[in-house]
Amino acid sequence: MDSTDQNGTRALTKREICHLQYRDETLNTGVFCEAIWDSFYCWPATPAGEMALRSCSEIFTHNHVPINVRTMEKAYAYRYCNENGDWLWGEWTNYTECLELLHQDNFSSDQIAVAYILFVGSIVSLVALILTLSIFCYFKSLHCPRLHVHQNLVIALIIHSILLFVISTPGVLQDPALSYGNIDWLCKSILSIKMYAAMASINWMFVEGLLLHSRITVSVFNMDTPFKLYYLLGWVLPAVFIISWAAVTAKVLDTPCWRGYGKSSYIWIITGPMLTALTINTIFLVNIVRILVTKLKMSVSIETAQVRKAIKATALLFPLLGITHLLFCINPRDHAYLEKAYMFTNAFFQSWQGVFVAVLYCFTNSEVQSALRNAYLRVNIRWHQNTSHLARRYFSQTSTNYSANLEASIGERSHHKVSPCANISLLPLHDPPETKQFPTDKNDVK
Template identity: 35%
Template sequence: MTGKAKAIGANFSGTNSSNMECEALHRDFVIPDDEIWCNWTFDSILCWPPTKASTMSRLRCPQLNGVDTRNFVEKRCGENGSWEGKVGELSPPSGWTNYTPCFTPEMMLLLQKLYTGSEDLANARIDIAAKTRYLEFVGLTLSLTALLVSLSIFCRFRTLRNTRTRIHKNLFVAMMVQVVIKLTLYIDQALSNMNAYDQQYSIQNTPILCEGFYVLLEYARTAMFTWMFIEGFFLHNKVTVAVFTETSGYQMYRVIGWGYPIFMTAGWTVVTAIYYHPSKCWWGYNLTFYFWILEGTRLAMILFNCGFLLNILRVLIIKLRRSHMTETEQIIKAVKAVLVLLPLLGITNLAAMSEAPLDKSILQFALWSYITHFLTSFQGLFIAFLYCFSNNEVRSVVNRTISLYFNKRQSSGSGCQPHRIVSTIDVEATEESPTGCIRLCCCRGSISSLERANTCRTDL
């Protein structure tokens, strides 16, 4: 086995046989008289039968990640009855197994880049990738929590229901579906690697279920980018088009936001199922040319959003120049606007769409890996914070509801039974006075309704 194949083989799970099983399978074989044969051997992945000298033994490629099971593995028995090693290299008694034909072209290209330089550099790159998985897990968990809280707030308060927040809610749902699927797959892989349960029951080893998870993941990602594009389109029109109203086009947005990704994902699924033939779970599908059916449209949406952002920034600068702000204040305002819009419009995903610099220096790969995984995994947290938790309108509504709750508790504790304490939703919808004051009534004993209205009113 080559050094490249060893690295992948070390991460393989569910090998076809073990050394003891291989021995039990071939222990009764008797070498014919006056003939030279290589003994059976187990190369850590496949069990090789006794083979006659000067002949090539071939086995079907194993069902492992990144492997095309339609191809064959090769191993040669030498003239002296020992398994041949790789030319110019020392080999163990089991010899050298040529697994190269098994790997898909995409996997071979990845291995070539991974093993650019020494094997120590390759191990360092693998270690960096493992550490960024922990970073990604933390970011996805925090993002999921923040998105759930934000979505609950937007759904809870009626005064926050407008076209802008409806678009936000759809984006949050798409992001949450993506995060949940990713966390499910990561947890399944971690438990499988720790042998927490039989690996044959893991998602990655269950046909159809595994592919289904990845199809749903790519649908959610495409929907997320589509809603980011809608965010950019809506904001651009609101800033630059004077006749644009908030209530216009929402039904069309919803059709495009959830319908368009269905057609794109279905097309990619059919093409991948027909033309991509790894052993299981479409492992490495994101390295194939077919993946650009989805990734290309996502990239186009981000580029459109970049254009929207530049035009929005142009309009903002024009407005700032007409104000009485200093040049420094204008620059700070413009920079803040750009930083706030970058995650919402998905522009921070451009780095993750670029090719991983595996064949570059360790520093370059580490910077790319940590930055891209940080931006993509914490993206939900950033958007929830910027467009919900730090939004003045949201904070105002939440603070008023909290104040009402504590006033109710205080009134109950002082013996004043509230006649009708309502939430901010009902108050703002039905009982808000022209002056903006909310009236709460508390009564004592059997005072009549008229007396209660005249004597027990408290203006907040």
């Protein structure tokens, strides 16, 4: 039904406005499809056999659709004009890419759940890791080469937990405007640093295995622990691999925030070294267990017991750290229950791995517990000493006041007949009593 304005003039429909808009641009020769209104956008006349393209940015702006995604210029809607001059699909337009942008601009229930898992886990891990690092740095009695390796592993996991916190915050707040993904360079930088922290933690686990293996077996590094080599393996090599991967990915993958990088073959620049480190660590662990079993059959010493505890912690952490960082390689991507299970499992292990490290390497370590217990006893003894000192000062002042009052009372009773040289003493509160008495007979007072 046509609508009319207040003067009784019929208002033009959007379809008619669309035809009038492109009336002067109508093609005069050849076969073409006429301008058409598809209930959302006005498409211009298009020659037969050609495709009409419009960016999603233009379409959303024309229809005043509020959206915060800043990568709309690379997404398009299109219509196809067939050889007969008819629009293919009638009035239907392919808005698939634009609809995906709308989907990206909002958080699904699964994404919100994953964001909460990452958010809570990263905060708990941060608290546990910072407490662990503080304990390792404060107690000098704990310092040893293996503790320094622990410290570097904890630092790598702290960086990783901070980035997980940053990544999950927009989902928890449910505000896409706060998402780092809206700024392409920032999103790629955060992704690269996160991958670097993940790879660094894997490499420091490799250093853990290397140090433990050298201590138990060949003792290659008898003189000094080669921390220059360890820093090269733990911090420098991951940086080289991540920079190489980022440079190659930037050239071959022209997508927002390198979306789909997990499907690219260049991801093996990162996963290859990770798998190599985990494989060598597994070989180290098997050989250490073999040697340890042989030693246990011969004798049981304190050193062997310590090594057993270290191996137990390392054996538990190897698969945990390996699985959490390599899970993206086995994403089922079936958009069903398997992918949901993958998302939740991956989020849990990645965000809570800092707690695993803190518990296994710090909170359940007997040496750490002994250091904390001794520190508590020292503080407790010092506090009791201060309390006892204050009590002695209080009672000393009380006894002094009592002595003064008593002397005044005696002076009044003796009518000032007490000699200034008289030896009158009061009993202290905590000293043995002396056999001195106050004069009770006036004849005794000179």
